[in-house]
Amino acid sequence: QVQLVESGGGLVQAGDSLRLSCAASGRTFRRNAMGWFRQAPGKEREFVAAVDWIGRSTAYADSLKGRFTISRDNAKNTVYLQMNSLKPEDTAVYSCAARAYSGGSSRPDDYDYWGQGTQVTVSS
Numbered sequence: 001q002v003q004l005v006e007s008g009g010g011l012v013q014a015g016d017s018l019r020l021s022c023a024a025s026g027r028t029f030r031r032n033a034m035g036w037f038r039q040a041p042g043k044e045r046e047f048v049a050a051v052d053w054i055g056r057s058t059a060y061a062d063s064l065k066g067r068f069t070i071s072r073d074n075a076k077n078t079v080y081l082q083m084n085s086l087k088p089e090d091t092a093v094y095s096c097a098a099r100a101y102s103g104g105s106s107r108p109d110d111y112d113y114w115g116q117g118t119q120v121t122v123s124s
Contacts, residue, residue: 002026002098002113009094009118012086016122020081022096022115033104034072034079035111038092038120048094049081050104059104086122093117 008020022034035050049070050059058070072079079096095118097111105111
């Protein structure tokens with residue numbers, strides 16, 4: 001079992017940056033690939049980024065490449081999402097997820113554990 005708690009969300013202006021954190025507890029976090037997803041009101045959950053268990057391989061939604069960066073610190077049991085040049089369309093609840101495999105995935109169904117999410121609101 002892995003428990004995930006996100007933090008770092010908030011209200012920012014367009015062009016600002018935010019760094020989200022996802023603190024994990026429980027067994028074998030170091031062996032879990034991690035992902036970030038987001039869901040805006042009235043929209044389906046959307047893949048944002050994923051990282052493999054060791055932090056060597058990353059993947060991003062095409063529309064977010066160059067602005068968002070995922071990373072992890074296994075010594076701190078934490079995965080991060082650095083978001084730069086934020087836009088109003090980035091407004092959503094951001095959730096981190098862990099899967100019981102070492103490789104990341106863009107599919108929500110491939111993840112086994114989810115956090116509650118943190119709200120990010122970007123004003124124009």
